[in-house]
Amino acid sequence: MELVKQLLPLAIKRVHPTVLGTKPLSCKGHSAVLCENRILVVKKGSKSDDQIWFLEVDTEYVRQQRKKLGTEVVAWSKGVIGNAEKPIVISGPSGVGKGTLISMLMKEFPSMFGFSVSHTTRAPRNMEKDGVHYHFTDKSVMEKEIKNGKFLEFASVHGNLYGTSVEAVEVVADAGKRCILDIDVQGAKSVRASSLEAIFIFVSPPSMEELEKRLRDRGTETEEQILKRLRNAKAEIEQGTSSNIFDFMLYNDKLEESYEKLKKLLGLDGFVAASPKSAPKEINLPVDHSVSKIDDKIIISSGLEKETKNLIMLDVSSLKGGAPGRTRGLDFQVIGASLDKLC
Numbered sequence: 001m002e003l004v005k006q007l008l009p010l011a012i013k014r015v016h017p018t019v020l021g022t023k024p025l026s027c028k029g030h031s032a033v034l035c036e037n038r039i040l041v042v043k044k045g046s047k048s049d050d051q052i053w054f055l056e057v058d059t060e061y062v063r064q065q066r067k068k069l070g071t072e073v074v075a076w077s078k079g080v081i082g083n084a085e086k087p088i089v090i091s092g093p094s095g096v097g098k099g100t101l102i103s104m105l106m107k108e109f110p111s112m113f114g115f116s117v118s119h120t121t122r123a124p125r126n127m128e129k130d131g132v133h134y135h136f137t138d139k140s141v142m143e144k145e146i147k148n149g150k151f152l153e154f155a156s157v158h159g160n161l162y163g164t165s166v167e168a169v170e171v172v173a174d175a176g177k178r179c180i181l182d183i184d185v186q187g188a189k190s191v192r193a194s195s196l197e198a199i200f201i202f203v204s205p206p207s208m209e210e211l212e213k214r215l216r217d218r219g220t221e222t223e224e225q226i227l228k229r230l231r232n233a234k235a236e237i238e239q240g241t242s243s244n245i246f247d248f249m250l251y252n253d254k255l256e257e258s259y260e261k262l263k264k265l266l267g268l269d270g271f272v273a274a275s276p277k278s279a280p281k282e283i284n285l286p287v288d289h290s291v292s293k294i295d296d297k298i299i300i301s302s303g304l305e306k307e308t309k310n311l312i313m314l315d316v317s318s319l320k321g322g323a324p325g326r327t328r329g330l331d332f333q334v335i336g337a338s339l340d341k342l343c
C-alpha cells in the first residue's frame, strides 16, 4: 500500500523517472504484482531465462540514485535462477598482480567466474581487445554516460577515467557466473558504499622495489606513467591496508602460493573444477497465467477451471541482490493444482 501511495502522485503528475539498468525486451504481454518496494513482472511467452523481472521503485539503490541524480528513479533488475555467489572485488596497486591472479582463476574455473569488463579512457595496449579487456571509450562519451547513471562506480586513475557499468556486472550474472571486478581502491570504496553485496580483497606487494620491478618488466607503460603509478601505489597501499573497505588481504609474493591462498579464501581449495554444475531448475511459465501474492509467496497460476489450475510458487523471501545487477536466487516450485495448501 505504501508503494501505491508513492507511485500514484507520480502517475498523476506524469513524472518520467530516469530508468536505470537494462530494460527487458518486449514480449507478448506481462503480469505484475507489487512486492514491497518493487514490482515483480512476469513476461508472457518469453524464454525461461528471461521471464521474471523486477522494477525497483523504492529500494536502497533507487533511493541512493534518486539523491545522486536529483530526479525520480526506477531500476530494472532481471531475476536469475540459482544462487551464484556474491561478486568479488579485487583491488591493489598497479603491477601487484591482480590481473595475473584473476586470469589464473578464470582459466582454472571457466564456468564459475566471469570478468566484469570495465570502461576506460586510456589507450589500448598492444594485445588488448576492445570489449574483452576493456571497453575503450572517449572521455566525453564516458562523462555523459556517468551523468546518465550507467556506472556502478567510476574513478580517475593514473590520469584516465575507469568505470564499471551496471551492464558489465549483469552480463556475468546472466551467464550464471560469479562476477570478478578488478578496480582501484577508490572504486572499491564506492562499491562498498553501494548496495551491491560483494567480497573485497586487497592484493599487496612484498615491497615497493618488487612492485617497481614488476611494473618495469611488464613493459606496458612509459617511464612517466611508471613513476605516476608508483607514486599512487603508496597512497593505495596505505588506504587498502588501513581502511575497513577490504575483507581480506592477499600478500602476493610467490605467485603460486598467492594463488593457492586466493583459492582458499574463496573456498575453492580442493575443489574439482571439472565437477558438473548442478543444473538450475528451469520452468517455462505458461503464456496464459495470472499472478497473485500471498505473504512472501508469488503464485503463478494457469488454467481456467479450479480443478485444472497449474500452480507455480516463487518464494520472494529467498531472493538476493537486485539492482544494480541481477536478482539472484529465483527458485520455482510446482505446487500442483490447489491454493488450499497455502491459505
Ligand SMILES: Nc1ncnc2c1ncn2[C@@H]1O[C@H](COP(=O)(O)OP(=O)(O)OP(=O)(O)O)[C@@H](O)[C@H]1O
Pocket (backbone or CB within 6 Å): 092, 093, 094, 095, 096, 097, 098, 099, 100, 101, 214, 215, 217, 218, 252, 253, 254, 255, 256, 258
Ligand atoms: N607473484 C608474482 N611474482 C612475480 N611477478 C608477478 C607476480 N604476480 C604478477 N607478476 C607479474 O607482474 C606484472 C604485473 O602483473 P599484473 O599485470 O597482473 O598486475 P595488475 O595488478 O593487474 O596491474 P594493473 O593494475 O596495472 O592492471 C606482470 O608482468 C606479471 O606477470
Ligand SMILES: Nc1nc2c(ncn2[C@@H]2O[C@H](COP(=O)(O)O)[C@@H](O)[C@H]2O)c(=O)[nH]1
Pocket (backbone or CB within 6 Å): 091, 092, 093, 094, 098, 118, 119, 122, 153, 154, 155, 157, 158, 162, 163, 164, 182, 183, 184, 185, 186, 187, 188
Ligand atoms: N575504479 C576503477 N578502477 C579500475 C577499473 N578498471 C580497472 N581499474 C584499475 O585501474 C588501474 C589501472 O589499470 P590498467 O589496466 O590501466 O593497468 C588498476 O588499478 C585497475 O584495478 C574500473 O572499472 N574502475
